[in-house]
Amino acid sequence: MAGFNDKQFAKLIQRTLLGGVFLSLFLLFLGFGFTLAGAPAGGGLLKAGVLALLLTPAARVAMLIYGYLRGGENYFALASFVVLGLLAVSLLV
Amino acid sequence: MTVFELTAFNFSSLILFGVFIGLLGSALGVGGGIFMVPFLVLALKLPIHQAVAASLVAIVATSSAVAAVNVERGLANIRLGITLEVTTALGSIAGALIASRIPGSAVQFMFALMLFPVSVLMFLKGRHSLNKAPARSAPPCGEVSDFDSSFFDPAVEDHTHYRVKNMVPASFVSFFAGSLSGLLGIGGGVVQVPVMNLLCCVPMKAAAATSNFIIGVSAAASAYVYFRRGLIPLELTAVIVIGVLLGSFLGIYAMYRARAEKLQMAFSAITLLVAVKMLMK
Numbered sequence: 001m002a003g004f005n006d007k008q009f010a011k012l013i014q015r016t017l018l019g020g021v022f023l024s025l026f027l028l029f030l031g032f033g034f035t036l037a038g039a040p041a042g043g044g045l046l047k048a049g050v051l052a053l054l055l056t057p058a059a060r061v062a063m064l065i066y067g068y069l070r071g072g073e074n075y076f077a078l079a080s081f082v083v084l085g086l087l088a089v090s091l092l093v
Numbered sequence: 094m095t096v097f098e099l100t101a102f103n104f105s106s107l108i109l110f111g112v113f114i115g116l117l118g119s120a121l122g123v124g125g126g127i128f129m130v131p132f133l134v135l136a137l138k139l140p141i142h143q144a145v146a147a148s149l150v151a152i153v154a155t156s157s158a159v160a161a162v163n164v165e166r167g168l169a170n171i172r173l174g175i176t177l178e179v180t181t182a183l184g185s186i187a188g189a190l191i192a193s194r195i196p197g198s199a200v201q202f203m204f205a206l207m208l209f210p211v212s213v214l215m216f217l218k219g220r221h222s223l224n225k226a227p228a229r230s231a232p233p234c235g236e237v238s239d240f241d242s243s244f245f246d247p248a249v250e251d252h253t254h255y256r257v258k259n260m261v262p263a264s265f266v267s268f269f270a271g272s273l274s275g276l277l278g279i280g281g282g283v284v285q286v287p288v289m290n291l292l293c294c295v296p297m298k299a300a301a302a303t304s305n306f307i308i309g310v311s312a313a314a315s316a317y318v319y320f321r322r323g324l325i326p327l328e329l330t331a332v333i334v335i336g337v338l339l340g341s342f343l344g345i346y347a348m349y350r351a352r353a354e355k356l357q358m359a360f361s362a363i364t365l366l367v368a369v370k371m372l373m374k
Contacts, residue, residue: 010164013171017161021154025338028331035328046331050150053334054316056157057309064175075239079175083310086182090317093190 009067016063020056024049058087103137104332111151111336112343118155118280118305119344125152126279127211129333130204131367135374139326141197141204145278146319147330149312151337152280156309158341160302168302170242170295173257177289177303180264181281181311184271189315192276193322201371204277208368211283215361244299255299259292266292267307275315280308 031045061084068077110132118125126148133144163169192200240257266288274281282304289300319325 014161014165017157046327057313083178090186090314
């Protein structure tokens with residue numbers, strides 16, 4: 001796992017989580033702005049904001065797959081992959 | 094279906110409540126959904142299915158914000174977390190599917206019943222940490238495994254190393270924790286933290302952080318089910334999420350450990366009160 005240690009891995013996970021959270025906050029604020037202004041786009045933006053938040057854990061699991069594959073820890077990559085698969089299933093049922 | 098009106102009063106009280114939940118989640122690790130669902134049902138007269146859905150979204154928010162910090166500090170055991178997430182996610186999908194097929198009154202009844210043991214657990218935990226010094230390094234416990242980890246504990250100014258055991262039974266209990274989460278809109282940390290601490294020998298701090306890490310995925314899995322069924326009240330949830338995120342970040346940067354234990358005792362009493370109120374409704 002040359003050039004990719006636990007610290008970098010943790011940073012990657014942290015950035016993914018914060019990225020998702022802030023994207024969601026941004027969309028929600030924008031959505032409320034539009035709603036208050038009476039623009040029809042407001043509802044859609046709120047929905048997008050909630051969806052961005054809900055997809056954040058999935059993005060984090062995807063990063064785990066990447067990180068564990070890169071680190072050669074196939075067992076944990078597989079576990080992450082199964083979890084991502086389950087999340088996909090729950091979006092479909 | 095109740096129509097929620099977003100008045101200025103509702104808006105500010107929801108934001109405030111969200112901040113309270115976020116503070117609670119980040120400072121105590123448990124308690125988000127346990128107060129969120131009753132608040133929405135009792136105070137805002139929201140149907141319980143919608144309350145559960147909104148609560149799950151709020152849990153994803155706290156978990157993501159808090160996990161970002163815990164992961165960087167090395168507190169959350171990611172290997173342990175992702176492994177337990179497999180059965181937890183399965184359970185939470187099952188729980189959400191069951192909940193969407195049974196009447197709200199049944200969900201509400203189960204929620205109230207669940208609050209009684211939770212109240213006792215919170216009380217015991219609060220009393221335990223008040224009486225005992227927390228600086229206890231983990232006992233040598235079990236065989237060496239890939240799940241073993243360590244973290245820096247500022248309370249003892251040293252790294253705490255620990256071994257993880259009993260992964261198979263822990264996975265089964267995680268399924269149960271997940272289904273409780275999907276069914277009732279709570280995180281499931283109430284079950285997950287004691288299980289990791291007592292069954293897997295994970296030190297309390299790492300168990301709380303890892304549980305928080307797991308909860309994000311299990312709450313998301315059940316939230317997807319509610320989302321697909323159009324059960325998430327959008328505007329209300331959006332307001333709560335903004336409050337919860339504010340509260341979480343506040344809580345992370347202002348964690349008063351000594352007071353957290355006393356808070357826990359107080360919350361145990363509130364939980365008991367809420368349980369009685371929900372049963373009577």
